[in-house]
Amino acid sequence: MTIVFTMTSRMITIAAACAVLLCVVLFLLGVQIGMRYAGPAAGIGGAATTASVRAPDVSGTGAAGALSSSSPQDTSEQ
Numbered sequence: 001m002t003i004v005f006t007m008t009s010r011m012i013t014i015a016a017a018c019a020v021l022l023c024v025v026l027f028l029l030g031v032q033i034g035m036r037y038a039g040p041a042a043g044i045g046g047a048a049t050t051a052s053v054r055a056p057d058v059s060g061t062g063a064a065g066a067l068s069s070s071s072p073q074d075t076s077e078q
Helices: 011-038 044-054 062-069
Strands: none
Touching: none
């Protein structure tokens, strides 16, 4: 008994979509593993917390000063 296997254009499209999805999942897994190896102080999270501490209070409500222990004008210690 012989089995004939033909790849139709629909099967090729499905295979290509699965390959792309696999690459995206592996990339995201690598990013997550890299973030665990780098630690909590490095990476995007560290830059975001630094930026929020240095952000000036333009609204006048004092909300930016509540995020940090020092005033936004005092940047000499950073």
